[in-house]
Amino acid sequence: AQSVTQLGSHVSVSEGALVLLRCNYSSSVPPYLFWYVQYPNQGLQLLLKYTSAATLVKGINGFEAEFKKSETSFHLTKPSAHMSDAAEYFCAVTSSGYSTLTFGKGTMLLVSP
Amino acid sequence: EAQVTQNPRYLITVTGKKLTVTCSQNMNHEYMSWYRQDPGLGLRQIYYSMNVEVTDKGDVPEGYKVSRKEKRNFPLILESPSPNQTSLYFCASTDRGMNTEAFFGQGTRLTVV
Numbered sequence: 001a002q003s004v005t006q007l008g009s010h011v012s013v014s015e016g017a018l019v020l021l022r023c024n025y026s027s028s029v030p031p032y033l034f035w036y037v038q039y040p041n042q043g044l045q046l047l048l049k050y051t052s053a054a055t056l057v058k059g060i061n062g063f064e065a066e067f068k069k070s071e072t073s074f075h076l077t078k079p080s081a082h083m084s085d086a087a088e089y090f091c092a093v094t095s096s097g098y099s100t101l102t103f104g105k106g107t108m109l110l111v112s113p
Numbered sequence: 114e115a116q117v118t119q120n121p122r123y124l125i126t127v128t129g130k131k132l133t134v135t136c137s138q139n140m141n142h143e144y145m146s147w148y149r150q151d152p153g154l155g156l157r158q159i160y161y162s163m164n165v166e167v168t169d170k171g172d173v174p175e176g177y178k179v180s181r182k183e184k185r186n187f188p189l190i191l192e193s194p195s196p197n198q199t200s201l202y203f204c205a206s207t208d209r210g211m212n213t214e215a216f217f218g219q220g221t222r223l224t225v226v
Binding site: 046 | 146154156157158161163169203209211212214215217220
């Protein structure tokens with residue numbers, strides 16, 4: 001079964017600093033990988049999606065993620081954090097039949113002025 | 114506006130009293146699913162439906178029922194709620210399967226006392 005591991009339940013950065021949120025996946029077949037963001041009191045919203053078309057995926061709000069098969073990783077980055085980026089971020093992977101989406105436990109991003 | 118609507122947003126109930134959380138989408142999506150979100154556990158899938166009258170269990174189906182009589186609606190039923198079902202619940206829909214963008218509802222915070 002597919003699974004994802006997010007390193008760090010909380011990440012704190014200063015405004016303007018680099019954001020790096022880590023995600024490692026386990027999958028026996030090339031997966032579809034996603035990053036979703038959850039703002040307070042809201043549902044999840046898609047940030048970006050990897051579909052094997054390109055290893056570097058650009059998403060909304062300046063975020064991007066790089067798929068590295070050799071490291072089974074799909075880390076999320078943003079060059080310069082903004083206060084509005086404070087939210088919880090979830091990495092997710094589909095099952096081979098695309099019937100389920102397995103989420104990591106989430107990483108809360110805290111941005112300080 | 115494309116949206117997934119859940120009702121109610123907040124619910125406090127007593128152990129054993131049957132309840133239904135409704136979910137409706139206006140995007141003509143075939144696939145719908147229910148997740149529960151618990152601190153430190155991320156989101157876990159309860160049930161999903163690939164189309165009308167087609168439902169299947171997710172990772173944590175015990176104590177829940179669903180039905181899919183119409184394409185737009187996918188209610189979650191707790192026939193005899195227990196305190197361990199206190200959680201934040203999300204409904205999601207996608208065009209085909211979980212390899213496409215999932216649209217999430219705003220969530221239903223359920224407390225069972």
